[in-house]
Amino acid sequence: MNTISNPSNNNLKGIAIMIIGMIGMAGTDASGKWLMTSDYSVFQVIAVRGWIIVTLMMAWIVLTKRTGQLRTRRPKAHGIRLLLAFGGPVLMFSALAKMPLADVTVIIFGSTFLTTALSVPLFKEKVGIHRWSAVILGFVGVMIALRPGAGVFEPIAILALLAGVAFSTINLTARWLRDTESTLSITFYTMAGMAVLASFAVPFVWQPIPLNDLVVFTIMSVFTIIGYLGMTGAFVIAPVSVVAPFEYTVMIFAVISGWVIWGDVPDEYVWTGAAIIVASGIYLIQREARLRNVEGN
Numbered sequence: 001m002n003t004i005s006n007p008s009n010n011n012l013k014g015i016a017i018m019i020i021g022m023i024g025m026a027g028t029d030a031s032g033k034w035l036m037t038s039d040y041s042v043f044q045v046i047a048v049r050g051w052i053i054v055t056l057m058m059a060w061i062v063l064t065k066r067t068g069q070l071r072t073r074r075p076k077a078h079g080i081r082l083l084l085a086f087g088g089p090v091l092m093f094s095a096l097a098k099m100p101l102a103d104v105t106v107i108i109f110g111s112t113f114l115t116t117a118l119s120v121p122l123f124k125e126k127v128g129i130h131r132w133s134a135v136i137l138g139f140v141g142v143m144i145a146l147r148p149g150a151g152v153f154e155p156i157a158i159l160a161l162l163a164g165v166a167f168s169t170i171n172l173t174a175r176w177l178r179d180t181e182s183t184l185s186i187t188f189y190t191m192a193g194m195a196v197l198a199s200f201a202v203p204f205v206w207q208p209i210p211l212n213d214l215v216v217f218t219i220m221s222v223f224t225i226i227g228y229l230g231m232t233g234a235f236v237i238a239p240v241s242v243v244a245p246f247e248y249t250v251m252i253f254a255v256i257s258g259w260v261i262w263g264d265v266p267d268e269y270v271w272t273g274a275a276i277i278v279a280s281g282i283y284l285i286q287r288e289a290r291l292r293n294v295e296g297n
Helices: 007-035 042-063 073-094 101-109 111-123 129-146 157-177 181-200 209-239 240-264 268-297
Strands: none
Touching: 007 042, 007 157, 007 240, 042 073, 042 101, 042 181, 042 209, 042 240, 073 101, 073 157, 073 181, 101 111, 101 157, 101 240, 111 129, 111 157, 111 240, 129 240, 129 268, 157 209, 157 240, 181 209, 209 240, 240 268
16 A cells, blocks of 8 residues: 655655656657557557566566565456556557557647546646646647647547547556555556457467567567556656646657657757747746745745
């Protein structure tokens, strides 16, 4: 069971953990893009990634004697989170098959608004003008960087919208489970469950995996562990409205990886959008630091 104390200090820790998680998610996306260009099915990618993740996590859990952290009092709640976690990428990839990446990304980033808004009625969080400003400014930065087109208004965009809702509820379930479950158990059961569900489709979509792609699968699995542990841990120890805006930083890390791996040089719009995202994040970090200093006096 997790306990929350020293709120402002936990807020800054949550922000730091979320940023680390977003580095993991950017690495996952970059590895996934590399594999999807090899025409693997999304179900094979999720399954193989899941098998590797479960193996790596189980080895680490046993070696560090953390098996006690896998005990759960709420298996049904984990099941609900699993279905949402599995539906998110399936809906997202289905939308990407018909829509530009920028349009899908902008729609999915709208989930940050939903995550923040729902934290009020669900968890009685207080979302003031400063936190809403960070959310809105961050989204403006995303809009400037990605410049979505008319595709956001097409019927197929509903799939991207549903993917955003799924990702939002994944975040909220981490907050929902924190009182009885550890960050490790929340992440492990989600990853293991996704692997099991995707495995049912593998016999119908399987294609051989050469050694170099297996290395990429392993790299993606490590990044995914970092990403999910970071996101889950952030929502466990800090209010949703504090850490949710820092999900936008994944775009910055994605731009960096695209630059380094594929040579995609960011244009002035990307730089401008990234600067706005960074500025909104710095503003929120400074405010939380001031609050911590006030509480410490």
